[in-house]
Amino acid sequence: MKPHACRMATGLLAAFCTVAFAQTSHLSDAAPAPPSRWAADAARLDEAIRLRVLSANDPRSHWIAGQFDLTDIASRVRHYAAARASAPQEYLYLAALAMACLQPVQPSLAECDAVDRLADWATRDVDNGLPTMLLAARASKRGDNDSTIAYLDLAASKPRFDEYSSRGWLEYWQYVMAFPDDADRAARAELAAGYGGAQAVPALSLVPVPCHAPEGIAEMRRGACAKAGTAMAERSASAISRTVGAGIAERNAPDERTEERVRAGRTALQSMLARCGEDDRTMVTTLESNDASVRARVVDTWDRTIREKAKIGEVAECERRLAAPARR
16 A cells, blocks of 8 residues: 555656655656555555644644645645744745645635735745746736736746755655654655655646747747746756746747757756666665665665755756765
């Protein structure tokens, strides 16, 4: 029995769950793995955690409870708002609330109406171009072409783009590894990995919207879209954001040479992430060892990897890992 998040998974996420830890962007070619020896313990721990966060009373627990609320947007927003209020300097909670409030819902939610959550994110996380890209999408939806272009130009000037999914991995990891239970650390690691890989960022689907406009409007936005897409493809912390940016840049490339350069960059990114994915799969296989000391080394390696990922981002962590000497 897989963790709840994995039982509901499809596509790349399902592939992720077969190897527990390896990142979804690495797994398009991954072969199914045999059932983990830790599956039963992880499932039992999953049930205990889900019961515990029903009475969430701290920022991390509220964020996790919001992540678990896959179908109840009102409950999800309430939990994110509670996390945001309790830890206002944590960008993960700020971003989660802002993106959740972009989901259309009737009647509107008080937590979303009280403050313009997207503008709040963009204002507080001033170096991050992702909320600015979402502001462009919102302006485009309103039919405000001038503001759309201005937001795209502003996003292109930002030094980074981050939806904080790597930070989410660390939140899950720290919560599960410290949860009061007698489960083996290997089972905890497998469950935390399942949770981390199950993070969904549906708001990213809104990012390309301004650059998929009708022909006349699209032509006016082409230059701004090309710049913003290129910036996102080159400066995003996560693979999925880089891929979204590359799609925008390719669609709006001024010439074939630029278009080919964008495609080559995306291919290079996929190749690099595949190498990190292979490293992850090796660690997952090693986690099945009967030798407790071997398992402990793997879990310690994951701990370092997840902390590094949260600190510098998924792509940068992968680059650094591949450049480093063998760790095991």
